[in-house]
Amino acid sequence: MKKYLIxxxxxxxxxxxxxxxxxxxxxxxxxxxxxxxxxKVEGDTIVKAxxxxxxxxxxxxxxxxxxxxxxxxxxxxxFCVPEPDPVEESYARAVELLExxxxxxxxxxxxxxxxxxxxxxxxxxxxxxxxxxxGLYTMGQWSVGDRNYILDLFEELTGGRIYHMYIWxxxxxxxxxxxxxxxxxxxxxxxxxxxxxxxxxxxxxAIFQKRTQGVGIIPKEKAVEWGVVGPVLRGCGIxxxxxxxxxxxxxxxxxxxxxxxxxxxxxxxxxxxxxxxRQSIKIIRQVIxxxxxxxxxxxxxxxxxxxxxxxxxxxxxxxxxxxxxIFIASDGGTKPRRVHFRGAAYVHGITLLENLxxxxxxxxxSAIMNSLGTCPPEIER
Amino acid sequence: MINDKNxxxxxxxxxxxxxxxSIWVLAYGTGCGAIEIPPTMTSRYDAERLGVRGAAxxxxxxxxxxxxxxxxxxxxxxxxxxxxxxxxxxxxGFGSCTINGGMYYDSYNTIKVLDKYLPVDVYINGCMPRPxxxxxxxxxxxxxxxxxxxxxxxxYKDNLDWYRENQKKIIPNWVMPEYNW
Amino acid sequence: MDELKTKIIERIKANFQDATExxxxxxxxxxxxxxxxxxxxxxxxxxxxxxxxxxSHITCVDWLEEGELExxxxxxxxxxxxxxxxxxxxxxxxxxxxxxxxxxxxAHTYEREFREMFGIQFTxxxxxxDFLLEDWDGPPPMRRDFHTxxxxxETFFERPGREDAGxxxxxxxxxxxxxxxxxxxxxxx
Numbered sequence: 001m002k003k004y005l006i007x008x009x010x011x012x013x014x015x016x017x018x019x020x021x022x023x024x025x026x027x028x029x030x031x032x033x034x035x036x037x038x039x040k041v042e043g044d045t046i047v048k049a050x051x052x053x054x055x056x057x058x059x060x061x062x063x064x065x066x067x068x069x070x071x072x073x074x075x076x077x078x079f080c081v082p083e084p085d086p087v088e089e090s091y092a093r094a095v096e097l098l099e100x101x102x103x104x105x106x107x108x109x110x111x112x113x114x115x116x117x118x119x120x121x122x123x124x125x126x127x128x129x130x131x132x133x134x135g136l137y138t139m140g141q142w143s144v145g146d147r148n149y150i151l152d153l154f155e156e157l158t159g160g161r162i163y164h165m166y167i168w169x170x171x172x173x174x175x176x177x178x179x180x181x182x183x184x185x186x187x188x189x190x191x192x193x194x195x196x197x198x199x200x201x202x203x204x205x206a207i208f209q210k211r212t213q214g215v216g217i218i219p220k221e222k223a224v225e226w227g228v229v230g231p232v233l234r235g236c237g238i239x240x241x242x243x244x245x246x247x248x249x250x251x252x253x254x255x256x257x258x259x260x261x262x263x264x265x266x267x268x269x270x271x272x273x274x275x276x277x278r279q280s281i282k283i284i285r286q287v288i289x290x291x292x293x294x295x296x297x298x299x300x301x302x303x304x305x306x307x308x309x310x311x312x313x314x315x316x317x318x319x320x321x322x323x324x325x326i327f328i329a330s331d332g333g334t335k336p337r338r339v340h341f342r343g344a345a346y347v348h349g350i351t352l353l354e355n356l357x358x359x360x361x362x363x364x365x366s367a368i369m370n371s372l373g374t375c376p377p378e379i380e381r
Numbered sequence: 382m383i384n385d386k387n388x389x390x391x392x393x394x395x396x397x398x399x400x401x402x403s404i405w406v407l408a409y410g411t412g413c414g415a416i417e418i419p420p421t422m423t424s425r426y427d428a429e430r431l432g433v434r435g436a437a438x439x440x441x442x443x444x445x446x447x448x449x450x451x452x453x454x455x456x457x458x459x460x461x462x463x464x465x466x467x468x469x470x471x472x473x474g475f476g477s478c479t480i481n482g483g484m485y486y487d488s489y490n491t492i493k494v495l496d497k498y499l500p501v502d503v504y505i506n507g508c509m510p511r512p513x514x515x516x517x518x519x520x521x522x523x524x525x526x527x528x529x530x531x532x533x534x535x536x537y538k539d540n541l542d543w544y545r546e547n548q549k550k551i552i553p554n555w556v557m558p559e560y561n562w
Numbered sequence: 563m564d565e566l567k568t569k570i571i572e573r574i575k576a577n578f579q580d581a582t583e584x585x586x587x588x589x590x591x592x593x594x595x596x597x598x599x600x601x602x603x604x605x606x607x608x609x610x611x612x613x614x615x616x617x618s619h620i621t622c623v624d625w626l627e628e629g630e631l632e633x634x635x636x637x638x639x640x641x642x643x644x645x646x647x648x649x650x651x652x653x654x655x656x657x658x659x660x661x662x663x664x665x666x667x668x669a670h671t672y673e674r675e676f677r678e679m680f681g682i683q684f685t686x687x688x689x690x691x692d693f694l695l696e697d698w699d700g701p702p703p704m705r706r707d708f709h710t711x712x713x714x715x716e717t718f719f720e721r722p723g724r725e726d727a728g729x730x731x732x733x734x735x736x737x738x739x740x741x742x743x744x745x746x747x748x749x750x751x
Binding site for chain 3: 457480486488491492493550553554
């Protein structure tokens with residue numbers, strides 16, 4: 001009995017230190033990749049969050065200095081695994097800006113098709129991830145299963161399921177195979193039916209509504225200054241989209257809306273993404289309808305001897321996570337002097353996340369991380 | 382009775398048969414290969430019919446799936462995770478970068494040959510391996526388990542000093558507990 | 563767009579004497595070269611007075627032959643739809659730069675990365691020393707005089723038979739005596 005009392009006293013002494021440190025990750029914190037968040041919690045409220053990254057640092061930008069301009073593409077698509085095409089596209093466009101190379105009209109349409117298919121595929125993965133982070137696993141079975149149909153299209157067009165290396169400087173690598181347009185349209189019809197099912201399962205779900213509304217709020221007036229981009233910014237009620245603001249490829253010739261939602265919480269971001277899936281389907285239909293015939297490739301010289309003029313270029317693309325960009329600097333040689341990648345997660349996943357998590361519940365952390373589109377391989381490169 | 386050679390054989394057979402049909406994979410995607418795991422687990426490929434499913438913690442898992450490149454910072458955590466896992470345990474090396482470095486052959490931050498640091502039972506090549514390849518890798522592992530040949534954990538115990546030496550070459554600041562079997 | 567560009571150039575030049583512009587791009591881009599001491603004030607001015615609210619990117623280029631590191635700040639105006647590059651050069655031997663994370667707090671992350679990867683010291687930056695690397699004791703790895711291939715071959719084991727970038731099929735034949743099928747031969751290098 002006496003021993004027990006001493007023990008009790010010891011415990012009480014220790015409990016005076018109220019804050020506990022919790023480690024979330026690096027072993028799979030519920031997002032696409034490994035990173036760690038060190039959470040200081042009182043009860044189950046977070047008082048301080050510190051991110052630790054670097055588990056996936058492969059030094060891409062260093063390796064690209066050792067590759068020639070074309071060899072970089074094998075590395076580029078590995079920047080962010082769920083959606084590799086925007087990175088390829090912005091690099092290709094940066095090279096074209098620097099060299100002044102013309103791209104055939106058909107290639108531009110095919111690029112838009114690739115970007116939008118990649119966006120759809122990435123949103124399918126997001127559906128699964130966002131619901132999985134709240135413990136609703138049925139959605140993942142549905143949407144990740146349906147994502148395979150998009151990957152099948154990629155496979156037929158490019159030869160790869162995940163990594164395509166399809167968009168090149170000067171155009172794309174090959175033309176549509178026979179009957180590809182019909183397959184795309186059939187897949188779009190199927191997906192349009194399926195997103196209605198997703199709505200029933202996800203947005204009508206009381207658990208999903210209760211867990212997401214009013215959680216992880218980003219203030220509207222601070223959002224641009226804090227570096228918030230993409231669907232997360234549109235979820236704050238600000239209409240901002242690089243496809244409209246700084247148009248690239250043929251987005252200015254296509255008719256689509258930029259959905260926004262008020263509130264700035266996880267729910268608002270989910271509503272924006274829900275509409276964007278529909279807009280993507282609409283864009284893909286238009287591309288198939290409007291695509292002109294003609295060349296798909298403006299050939300580049302021998303890549304071993306291909307030099308770019310001295311200078312630099314910066315090209316930005318709207319990806320699922322937000323603005324991604326590639327900065328390239330050339331010293332007039334066959335290899336880049338510097339390639340630097342700008343990812344949305346670089347801002348969202350570190351400074352924004354650290355500030356958003358303060359005051360939130362421990363159980364909501366991975367839902368917030370998911371809704372911001374945190375992608376660690378993009379942060380660490 | 383158990384010392385009898387024939388009964389030992391029967392016990393081994395039953396044990397291996399049971400192990401073969403419940404391969405629980407630790408949900409630790411170390412690299413980009415982890416993107417092909419959700420399709421493998423979900424409706425189209427459905428790996429669960431082979432008894433493959435995710436496990437949340439190292440102590441409940443049977444298989445450590447090294448999905449792709451390992452940076453030196455992750456290697457430290459992976460070794461720790463592997464040593465926490467309970468017997469029986471197996472390692473699958475997934476993707477070209479675990480075999481010979483793949484496209485990261487000249488990167489200063491990724492290791493090139495996984496089997497110098499951890500005992501690998503099955504390698505799946507490709508970058509990235511398709512879900513079919515992943516399933517065939519699991520089938521191969523099941524075959525090895527049934528034959529009693531998937532003894533990477535035993536190899537690790539026997540050659541612990543050699544593995545440690547290699548690991549410490551990469552990780553100069555060794556702060557992990559020294560497990561003593 | 564040209565009117566807008568000339569207006570921006572006029573306003574910047576009136577306030578910052580050392581700024582030299584480069585207006586040779588036919589799309590929505592404008593460059594300014596400034597001294598490193600001017601950088602915080604010009605960024606403040608662009609953000610607060612001229613509506614360049616969004617920090618798009620910060621990047622660093624190593625010009626080894628010239629002995630300089632170039633820092634480039636890319637800011638974007640959501641109203642005028644134009645991006646401005648603010649460029650400055652630092653001495654490569656002793657690169658010191660003012661901390662700007664009070665202007666945009668996301669600059670904090672970039673600064674931590676450049677401190678680790680290029681060895682640039684930002685005065686007044688409060689952050690843990692390690693960012694992406696752990697227990698690193700070599701030179702800053704993104705500098706061009708660090709040779710990653712040599713470092714990798716010294717530090718890590720190599721799979722025998724993969725020392726060169728030769729055709730992997732030849733190695734397979736050598737080891738196992740397997741024949742290359744005819745259809746695959748035409749793809750061999």
